[in-house]
Amino acid sequence: MSSEQVSPPQESKETELRRQLGEQIRALQSATEAVDAATADRLGINRTDLHCLDVLTQRESATPSQLGTALGLTTGSVTAMLDRLARLGYLTREPDPNDRRKSVVRATAAIRRGADDLYGPLAEEGAALLERYSLPELELLLDFARRSREIQERQVRRLRDAE
Template sequence: MQAAVDAYDEAAARVLGVNRTDLRCLELLMRHGALTPGRIGPELGLTTGSVTAMLDRLERLGYATRSPDPGDRRKVLVTMTDTAREKAWRLYGPFATEGDALMREYSDADLEVLAGFLRRSRELYERQLERTLKEHAEK
């Protein structure tokens, strides 16, 4: 499944004309709405300069905008454009439709088991990532 998800995301990035990190940024913006570059960087493991370059690319493509934060004019908020949302929906919307139908095939109890398995699997990967990063940072 992981290979299939990865292959689809690679194809989606090609269709959108972005790299995989840019695609992950668009996913963050879709999920969270407006974010500061300072929040995007750590989420994606990017330096300040890399975030700036990425946001420049996304703005040139018409996928993101930067504007002053109305609550704190010293901050900048990054938002996904309607163009990017429409293109993303064309790529990922069918997953929502088919996924909804797929989910209806399972009982609530089945879904609780599946959700528990997926959560625990994610936690396993997060622990192993932390271990691996720690072990290799020490060398």
């Protein structure tokens, strides 16, 4: 019997890169959450409120029920959140011109400017980073980002449906 020890098989380069990519995605998610937490702190709001403002700054307007669906909140929670954000001057509520029984919620110009101030430097650095990629690489990154988002959305539905 030989006294030589058999070393474990080396991971393939592809396996190692997949592992590292998974680690980096997890670290990116943590870093993104930290930026959002710091932003919410600067605005004097909680993370759900920040998510609401993010939804509103991506749209022209939304109804409270649309916000509830987007944020996974009950009607009562949406009402309390909108009251807080309106008191802070971050959004407005007005009657829906098509159905006076409903209201329309909009982010104020002040919060849109504030979002630009807080997230603008991040957007600029991100845009500069994307400049280094070729068209095929950008298409690949876009495909990866889209598919990753779709996975996350499916998992949210799975977790909420299990409740």
